[in-house]
Amino acid sequence: MDTSTIELSSLDRLRIALLNLESIPAHKIPSPPYQQRRASVAIIIRIKPNPSYFSRNYRDQSSSSAPISSSLNHLIESSDGNLLEISTILEEFWKLPWVAGGEPEILYIKRALREGDRWSGQMAFPGGKQEPKDADDLDTAERETFEEVGLDLGDRKLFLCVGALDDCKVTTTFGKQLLMILCPYVFLQLTQETPPIEISGSEVDSTHWIPLSVFFNPQITQKWNPASIDLSSRIAPKSWILQYVLKTFIGRMHFHCIDLPQFGSVAPSISGENNNRAELSKYSESHVGPVTTLRLWGLTLQMTSDLIDMMYRPNEVPPRRLDAFRPRFDYWDVNFFSWLFLKSNRGNYRRQQRDFASRR
Numbered sequence: 032m033d034t035s036t037i038e039l040s041s042l043d044r045l046r047i048a049l050l051n052l053e054s055i056p057a058h059k060i061p062s063p064p065y066q067q068r069r070a071s072v073a074i075i076i077r078i079k080p081n082p083s084y085f086s087r088n089y090r091d092q093s094s095s096s097a098p099i100s101s102s103l104n105h106l107i108e109s110s111d112g113n114l115l116e117i118s119t120i121l122e123e124f125w126k127l128p129w130v131a132g133g134e135p136e137i138l139y140i141k142r143a144l145r146e147g148d149r150w151s152g153q154m155a156f157p158g159g160k161q162e163p164k165d166a167d168d169l170d171t172a173e174r175e176t177f178e179e180v181g182l183d184l185g186d187r188k189l190f191l192c193v194g195a196l197d198d199c200k201v202t203t204t205f206g207k208q209l210l211m212i213l214c215p216y217v218f219l220q221l222t223q224e225t226p227p228i229e230i231s232g233s234e235v236d237s238t239h240w241i242p243l244s245v246f247f248n249p250q251i252t253q254k255w256n257p258a259s260i261d262l263s264s265r266i267a268p269k270s271w272i273l274q275y276v277l278k279t280f281i282g283r284m285h286f287h288c289i290d291l292p293q294f295g296s297v298a299p300s301i302s303g304e305n306n307n308r309a310e311l312s313k314y315s316e317s318h319v320g321p322v323t324t325l326r327l328w329g330l331t332l333q334m335t336s337d338l339i340d341m342m343y344r345p346n347e348v349p350p351r352r353l354d355a356f357r358p359r360f361d362y363w364d365v366n367f368f369s370w371l372f373l374k375s376n377r378g379n380y381r382r383q384q385r386d387f388a389s390r391r
Contacts, residue, residue, distance in 0.1 A: 041243040045076065045135045049121055051341045052194030052217055060198040060212050068211040071172035072158030074137065074196070074338060076092030077220035077240070081132040119229035120191060121169055121219075130222050135243040138336075139291075140180065141325065143236045152236070154291070154327045156215070156334065157182070157233075168214040169195075180238055181229030189226060190218045196337045199330060215334045239325060241291050246339050252353050257285035258328045288328030289353065 038144075062069055124130065144152045159175035161168065169192065173184040184190045196215040202208060228238050245251055261276035262284050327335065336353035343349045361367060 033315075041135050041247060042078070042130075042133060044247070045243060046125065047344060048215045048217075048338065049193050049219070053118060055341070057195040058197040059214075060200065062212055063209070066209045066211065069123060069161040069168060069171070069214065070201070070211050071161065071168045071175065071214040071216060072156035072334070073172045074156050074184065074215055074217045074334065075176070075184070075190070075220065076218065076243075077136050077138070077225055078130050078133040079136050079240075079242075080129040080223060081134070081170070084129050110138075117191065117193060120221075121193070124191075124219070124221060136240040137243060137338075139239045139241055139325070139327070139331070141236045141239065143232065143234055145233075145257075148161065153329065153331070154239075154325055156381045157235075157329050159261055160211070161247040169216055172214070172216045177230045179235050182226060184218050189220065189222055191221055193217050193219050194332060196341070199333065200331065213330065213334075215337070217338065220321075239291070239293055241325075245291060246289075246335065246353065252289055253351060254288060255356060256288055257359070258288040258326055259283045280362075285359045286328050287332070287354065287356035287358075288326045289332060291325040291327055293325050 053095070139154050140157055142151060142153050142155050143362060157176040157179045158172055159179070161171040162174075165171045176182055176184050182190070184192070194217055194218065199213040201210045201213050203210065230238060260283065262276070262281060263274035279377075333354045339353060340349055357373070360368075
């Protein structure tokens with residue numbers, strides 16, 4: 032049977048991803064002597080309970096206040112983080128009644144507008160640069176996430192680090208200069224309710240939980256939908272003459288991006304007459320139409336694509352990557368020469384994909 036034709040729910044895809052994260056070792060990149068800068072991000076996934084769960088379960092206050100089951104709590108308290116114990120914790124997690132039929136969601140942040148920040152205003156995962164006080168890359172991801180959105184990823188009763196994706200090289204626009212090594216870690220929220228998010232106003236403008244199912248919709252992910260940047264201000268920030276020349280002969284650079292619809296939240300409607308309705312309102316969102324559009328591109332799109340690639344079995348053929356579109360320019364001749372001179376970049380990309388396929 033051709034398993035590439037099998038359609039699974041996003042929850043089933045997440046289960047496959049968590050198994051792959053356990054069994055497929057992440058490719059770690061050591062910092063070269065000439066560039067020691069490193070950074071880490073946290074890809075946080077939660078399960079939004081299916082509304083039918085609340086309609087079937089009328090629970091009293093004492094039972095609804097328990098964040099996780101007693102058996103899962105015992106496993107977490109006795110765990111020291113090795114792969115065998117993580118696998119056991121996940122087995123117990125999938126048995127939780129509110130998980131079945133739920134919708135996985137991924138946490139994204141929209142970075143605040145800041146002068147001099149090359150990622151200002153972009154969609155991203157919580158995270159940031161490593162500091163001398165950090166014990167390792169994972170410690171950086173946990174510290175930065177707490178500083179930016181107030182989620183304590185180090186609390187093992189709330190979150191479980193299920194693995195890491197391949198490290199990324201963050202480079203300048205044409206890949207000629209290494210800026211830092213970026214380390215993505217994947218966390219699963221173990222509780223039914225998400226702890227309160229406290230945004231750092233200086234770094235984060237807003238937070239958004241995006242349904243995982245969005246990334247399996249080719250009408251959203253495979254449509255050429257560019258985000259455009261002005262190269263002249265990056266290449267020659269201090270010379271208006273050179274900027275004018277670059278704008279005239281090179282134009283703008285266009286990157287593929289995915290538009291993520293943002294829906295407004297419904298305020299909880301707590302009523303003493305119906306506790307079930309109050310529980311449901313904590314997770315409800317309005318679907319009357321998108322309020323704004325969130326644009327996902329660049330490094331965050333690349334890491335999201337790496338995560339989606341993890342959601343296929345070894346005998347399945349994954350579809351085209353979310354970030355498979357190569358950048359384009361305004362003029363055909365610039366497109367031709369960029370294709371010609373960036374041949375090594377394409378070769379590196381193909382080698383990375385073959386390496387990942389071999390590790391699967």
